[in-house]
Amino acid sequence: MSTFLTLLRRDCAQLLLGGRRGGALLPVLFFLAVAMLYPFAVGPDAPLLAKTGGGVIWVAALLAAILPLDRLIEPDLELGLFDQWALRGISEELVVTVRVLAHWLSFGPPLMLAALPASALVGIDGEQLRLIELGLLAGTPGLAALGVLVAAITAGLRGGAALSGLLVIPLAVPLLVFGAGSLSAGGEAGLALTGAVSLALLAITPFAAGSAIRSGRG
Amino acid sequence: MQAGGLTATELFCRRGDRFLFGALSLRAAPGAALHLVGPNGTGKTSLLRLLAGLLRPTPPSGAIVWQGTCGYLDGRPALDEHLPLGEALAFWTKLDHAAAVPLERLGLARLNDIPVRFLSTGQRKRAGLARLIGQGADHWLLDEPLNGLDSDGAGLVESLIAKKRAAGGVVLVASHQPLALPGAQILDLRDFPPSPSGKGRGWGLDAGMDPPPQPLATGKGLG
Numbered sequence: 001m002s003t004f005l006t007l008l009r010r011d012c013a014q015l016l017l018g019g020r021r022g023g024a025l026l027p028v029l030f031f032l033a034v035a036m037l038y039p040f041a042v043g044p045d046a047p048l049l050a051k052t053g054g055g056v057i058w059v060a061a062l063l064a065a066i067l068p069l070d071r072l073i074e075p076d077l078e079l080g081l082f083d084q085w086a087l088r089g090i091s092e093e094l095v096v097t098v099r100v101l102a103h104w105l106s107f108g109p110p111l112m113l114a115a116l117p118a119s120a121l122v123g124i125d126g127e128q129l130r131l132i133e134l135g136l137l138a139g140t141p142g143l144a145a146l147g148v149l150v151a152a153i154t155a156g157l158r159g160g161a162a163l164s165g166l167l168v169i170p171l172a173v174p175l176l177v178f179g180a181g182s183l184s185a186g187g188e189a190g191l192a193l194t195g196a197v198s199l200a201l202l203a204i205t206p207f208a209a210g211s212a213i214r215s216g217r218g
Numbered sequence: 219m220q221a222g223g224l225t226a227t228e229l230f231c232r233r234g235d236r237f238l239f240g241a242l243s244l245r246a247a248p249g250a251a252l253h254l255v256g257p258n259g260t261g262k263t264s265l266l267r268l269l270a271g272l273l274r275p276t277p278p279s280g281a282i283v284w285q286g287t288c289g290y291l292d293g294r295p296a297l298d299e300h301l302p303l304g305e306a307l308a309f310w311t312k313l314d315h316a317a318a319v320p321l322e323r324l325g326l327a328r329l330n331d332i333p334v335r336f337l338s339t340g341q342r343k344r345a346g347l348a349r350l351i352g353q354g355a356d357h358w359l360l361d362e363p364l365n366g367l368d369s370d371g372a373g374l375v376e377s378l379i380a381k382k383r384a385a386g387g388v389v390l391v392a393s394h395q396p397l398a399l400p401g402a403q404i405l406d407l408r409d410f411p412p413s414p415s416g417k418g419r420g421w422g423l424d425a426g427m428d429p430p431p432q433p434l435a436t437g438k439g440l441g
Binding site: 002003006007010014075078079080081083084086087088090217 | 270271272273287288289290292294295296297298299309310312313314315349353355
């Protein structure tokens, strides 16, 4: 348990407070920038903005989740931290689980907060906003798990950062479909399905990412 | 099998398409030291990583049995680059439930507040040694421990190794630099060529555990 907390404290310091490049602020600013640009591009058509704004917020959230991928696994692998953990009998699965949690903390709640001003920018009303927040709550843990998984698979590859972005996008489509789908009429089922996809990703990630890191050792 | 040491039987190693060495058996008693030599690319690092459990031996390898925990030091200090040295080391001492490492002995006392990324090559090596000492492992695997160190640092490594051996630890060192390891066995990986068939099986397989192709360390030191 103390191992878990020690690892979590380090990961949070790295990812949340920006020990390396930007921290939690960068994805949030990127997210807000997309939400701000969209009305400029579409024009001042309030009903159209309100109708499509929810989907844009979801796409922005997905793209914002891609930004920190290259610093999730690769730096620790390069510095030899994973080797040292393995020597101490700390499994890759545990490290990855902690990392998913820290990664989610660093972009899930901040995105949910940033969704408030973003919704105002595209003119979304209260009921839609509630659905967006619930959807992000259900969907961002899955995005976090997917991000760590893909980061583990592409760690050590040349051009891994660009590749991981490309890998995340198709795999995140179910989250996007159900999450953004929950905004249309009768969308409660969409929320449940978003949560289900998230849970599946959370369950797979520690084992898949753990074995990816192990086999990357050669 | 001897208590407190290392026994490895019939190790084969393949990296990619290349067989590096084959049918390598090792036995090291407590307090023994083993100096791995050989030209670049003969598999010194691979052997150390195999023994550390970081690489899987190529079949049909035998078992690697350590009595006790082992620490591993290579060119990477495994410390967070942006953190001050003291904090970066504190992460490992907390993980190892160890006492803080006395940095004065390693010549790092004045560097406590300096971020790791500003350290020189030799200072990084010393920082890696600090992490290794803090781990408190029973045995050490050192990959080129003298790289980047000045003569003071080399002496420091030698005294640390001597201390570890006196405490009954097995120390394996891969180094191109001359290193004073009293009573150490020299292991040249060129003496363990991979099998000519390229399948990794056959060469020296019937040699079994005893005698190993070269008489290896037995019962040197205290322990």
